Amino acid sequence: MLQIEGLRVNYGGIEAVKGISLEVPEGEIVTLIGANGAGKSTILRTVAGLVKPAGGSIRFQGEEIAGLTPDRIVSRGITLVPEGRRVFPDLTVLENLKIGAYLRKDKPYKDLEWVYELFPRLDERSWQTAGTLSGGEQQMLALGRALMSRPKLMMMDEPSLGLAPIIVKGIFDIIREINRQGVTILLIEQNANMALHTASTAYVLETGRLTIKGAGKDLLNDEAVRKAYLG
């Protein structure tokens, strides 16, 4: 579904991503793990169009999308759940969700129902401003907001950031559920354990280069990965 080939990205004078190639097959959960500064977020931001690549190609369903503006990319069916949730704090939960469906011409009532079904908590709080939600609820809102655009591919930048382990487990359950309903997922995580358990394919990224590729379960048992990321 998504093919990245030889992608290079410069970020503030340094080359943050040094020619990586990876593939996200349709219907799967793919994860990228790596230390801080390895270039994981930069890859997602480049696919989403927030950063312009210096070279290489990004193909989505056979179509070249490298260098397109973010709104074009969202309308092709790729959404990014940004790092640190980034909900709109002074808008209500409902308004936040409606902005997720901004580029769609049709009325998003059906998807609103779908999101409320996935996250009943959001339904209860639909009139509350997003800034008054707890961290876990904000993450749910960020996921729900992204789903409102009916994405084919959903990219998540550290959904477990700053959340309690029990909440993280809940979020990952929902990620699996979303995937089961037909959304392909590209996931970035510091929490390698959780991510490798969830993902069918995993890539390990080190300072802008891909070093290991394999099935999530295999990497859990890989000696080098265990040493570096699982402790």
Place this chain on the structure above:
Amino acid sequence: METINKRKNLNSACALAVLFLVVILMDQLIRPTDSMAMLLTVIRKGSIYALVAVSMNLLNGFTGLFSLGQAGFMLLGAYTYAIFTIPLDERVFVYKYYDYLISVSFPEVLGNLLGGFGLLLGVILALILAGLVAAGVAFLIGLPVLRLKSDYLAIATLGFAEIIRAIFIWGKLGPLTNGSNPLKSYVRLNAFQLHIGDTTINFSTLVPLAFAAFCIWIIVLLVNSSYGRAFKAIREDEIAAEAMGINLYKHKQLSFVISSFFAGVGGAMLAMFASTVQANNFKSTMTYEILLIVILGGIGSISGSCIGSFLFIAASEWWLRGLDSGTFLGIDAPGVFRNGFRLVVFSLIIMSVVLFFRRGIMGDKEIPEVMARIWGRLRTRMRGRAGKGGEAADG
């Protein structure tokens, strides 16, 4: 939901109709020499400032773009309006030192065609044109300027407003703008009168109020639409808004152009209110006055901007006048204090408002929300008292 909204709309329409009727009545009953005549001035100028403040709030409060170009766009509107409404016979006397370039007056042309109604139509046409000119210039200025953020955007827009002012008093543009000389004799508020037999019905206060109310209503519709939500999303978090597929530049430009359109219309209405149009009246001080109204009323609250502007105009034009001339609360203020003491008192009032209402009078709430909250609080208190009364009776 739908029925509640319908009822709300009906309620506000009724309130507005009653307000309009009261204003029409006041216009007939209050003579210019009455002590209450100032009230009419306050309503006229207040509604014009309300429109301009709301248009600034659309940009600064809802889209989060700190722009200080309001006076410049008002100037464009005022000049456009004046140029297209001066009667042809008067142009020779207005443009004393130049050969006037434009020789068409909308109200005159349409007035000859359709009578009194044509005059109104011509004025509306000139107002729309005033808005369009301001919006067009805003579009051009926005191309480079909207790539800037916060303070830098404020400086750049302030600079452009000053440049516009300087260009308008440039002698080479005299045939169009009359150079540094004022434009006058155009259609003013006192033109809106209806003669039926011997009686004259005066609409000079209703017209600015109704025009401003109509424009503000359009802005309210915009803010509540999906565009309005996109503006608010940009204000809250640009990166998240961009990730949701909102084209930042396009929406900022849209907000800037629409805000300037209504600033232009407001400027034109200010020209109608005043007797002359002169570029030097549209200094940055005017922008600061409007910014003050927006902040006092509450950034991000449309009803706040309206309330703020009427309070601001009432205080500066009416209630505190006695400090500079006549008496204030029975004290011979001008005799006791130095001239200009009014401004000191005014500043003190503003400071205390800001101290006690940190986010402005209305915060970012609108009147219906605040009313509902007060009503709810009153009801619980009443219920509590009734409960206590019942217990006492039982005992």
